[in-house]
Amino acid sequence: MAELNVVLSNPEQGTTREQELIAQVQRGQAELFYELVRPYERRVYAAALAILRNESDAEDAAQEAMLKALANIRQFRAEARFSTWLIQITVNEALMRRRRERTRMTEAIDDHRDDEGEYTPRDFADWREIPSEALERKEVRQKLAEALASLDRKYREVFVLRDMEQLNIQETAEALGISVASVKTRLLRARLMLRDLLAGGWEQGWFSRLPFEKGTKPW
Amino acid sequence: MVVNCQQVWKEISNYVEGEVDAGLRAAMDTHFSTCTRCKSVLDGTRNVIQLYGDERMIEVPTGFGRRLERRLAQGARSRKGTWSTWSAWLVPVAALALIAGGLRWADSLTVPHPLQSEHAQPGSNIPPDMVVVVSAGAKDFHVPGCDVIHNKEKIRTLTAKEAIREGYVPCVRCMRKYLQIASTSPVSSELVTELSSNVEAEDRARSR
Numbered sequence: 001m002a003e004l005n006v007v008l009s010n011p012e013q014g015t016t017r018e019q020e021l022i023a024q025v026q027r028g029q030a031e032l033f034y035e036l037v038r039p040y041e042r043r044v045y046a047a048a049l050a051i052l053r054n055e056s057d058a059e060d061a062a063q064e065a066m067l068k069a070l071a072n073i074r075q076f077r078a079e080a081r082f083s084t085w086l087i088q089i090t091v092n093e094a095l096m097r098r099r100r101e102r103t104r105m106t107e108a109i110d111d112h113r114d115d116e117g118e119y120t121p122r123d124f125a126d127w128r129e130i131p132s133e134a135l136e137r138k139e140v141r142q143k144l145a146e147a148l149a150s151l152d153r154k155y156r157e158v159f160v161l162r163d164m165e166q167l168n169i170q171e172t173a174e175a176l177g178i179s180v181a182s183v184k185t186r187l188l189r190a191r192l193m194l195r196d197l198l199a200g201g202w203e204q205g206w207f208s209r210l211p212f213e214k215g216t217k218p219w
Numbered sequence: 220m221v222v223n224c225q226q227v228w229k230e231i232s233n234y235v236e237g238e239v240d241a242g243l244r245a246a247m248d249t250h251f252s253t254c255t256r257c258k259s260v261l262d263g264t265r266n267v268i269q270l271y272g273d274e275r276m277i278e279v280p281t282g283f284g285r286r287l288e289r290r291l292a293q294g295a296r297s298r299k300g301t302w303s304t305w306s307a308w309l310v311p312v313a314a315l316a317l318i319a320g321g322l323r324w325a326d327s328l329t330v331p332h333p334l335q336s337e338h339a340q341p342g343s344n345i346p347p348d349m350v351v352v353v354s355a356g357a358k359d360f361h362v363p364g365c366d367v368i369h370n371k372e373k374i375r376t377l378t379a380k381e382a383i384r385e386g387y388v389p390c391v392r393c394m395r396k397y398l399q400i401a402s403t404s405p406v407s408s409e410l411v412t413e414l415s416s417n418v419e420a421e422d423r424a425r426s427r
Contacts, residue, residue: 017375018276019233030296031292031293031295031394032298033291033295034287034291034292035346037287037291038284038288039282041279041283041287042274042277043277045279046277055280059286060278061284062287063290063291066290067291067294067377068288068294069291070291070294071294071310111397118225118226118228118229119228120228121228121256121260124256124260125257125259125263126255126259126262132269132273133274134270135270135273135276136275141275141276141278143277144270144271144276145276147273156241159271159299161368163267163268163271163272164272164276164277166272166273183231184233184258187232188229188231188232190307191231191232191235191264191267191268192228192231192232192264194267195260195263195264195266195267198266198267198270199259199263200264202331210343
């Protein structure tokens with residue numbers, strides 16, 4: 001994670017090796033492409049999964065997207081972040097597959113659902129800090145994944161791209177083909193809904209560092 | 220500026236993103252210092268972002284990386300073998316040039332490709348192995364001996380199937396049977412010859 005953050009937060013630094021690899025692959029050394037995308041393979045998969053919601057479809061879409069990235073590597077321009085470029089290609093691939101598989105009717109119902117109404121938080125449980133060790137526990141990750149999966153797709157997709165894939169608001173809007181205003185509205189809702197879904201769990205001790213003392217607060 | 224809880228909830232995501240102006244930020248900071256409910260919403264929102272932003276939250280299926288590597292290696296090999304280098308472009312380009320040249324040369328040895336007449340009809344139930352003739356520069360195929368064959372000194376014999384494949388259409392005279400009568404079953408070439416002889420005899424009688 002630390003290594004990944006360096007890449008994300010300092011697009012101009014710490015990526016010399018990446019820039020070298022990009023140039024080599026662009027010159028025809030396609031066998032180096034996996035080394036180039038390996039740091040991002042998990043994020044590419046997560047982006048596909050957020051849209052397709054099926055592990056095997058997501059894996060296939062991720063692989064196909066990486067092949068497309070390889071085929072179009074000469075179109076990549078250094079001013080963009082390579083990770084963002086890969087994720088955008090993956091999102092395109094996943095959206096294309098979903099459009100192919102879904103009926104028009106389902107799409108229409110989904111797309112007309114109102115997301116402009118204000119969201120009122122329901123749970124005001126005190127949730128000041130969390131031990132990062134909590135994520136080492138599989139059941140905590142499971143609870144978080146379940147909460148995310150329960151969101152409507154329009155909220156889930158925006159949240160995954162912005163808060164998990166670390167695309168910025170503009171990039172998220174471009175990847176999904178929606179407006180910046182929509183991204184902001186959906187992001188607000190997604191975050192508040194997840195907070196509501198998880199705040200109660202915090203009180204119940206999901207995130208406790210002491211798995212055998214559930215119900216006790218760690219502070 | 221003073222903000223209430225509803226305004227805070229509406230802007231809390233932008234606040235966390237650092238996308239509110241200084242006045243609103245100050246008003247929200249004041250609100251958070253006095254409203255425990257909104258402070259808990261703020262803390263919770265930040266926790267959500269922190270938790271889900273952790274790479275440990277992304278779990279991939281076992282063997283995902285290995286399978287991706289294998290598929291990319293296949294893709295890389297096929298690119299290497301075909302399009303990845305300039306030299307690789309030369310092979311298909313040269314092949315295309317040879318094919319195009321070959322086609323032109325072959326074309327020069329045979330009858331020019333016939334044009335379809337706007338009145339042409341495809342015919343029906345023509346026996347595929349029926350022996351027919353075509354002549355240079357014409358569009359039709361004929362029963363051998365048909366007296367409306369143009370350019371008779373340059374005729375070529377082939378089967379009806381080949382003639383149709385090459386774009387020729389049945390002669391409206393000697394092949395009339397296949398154009399005007401919806402025959403239900405293919406007839407033998409002998410019968411066709413006999414029929415076409417009858418047609419020719421009728422024509423000759425009419426011309427007299």
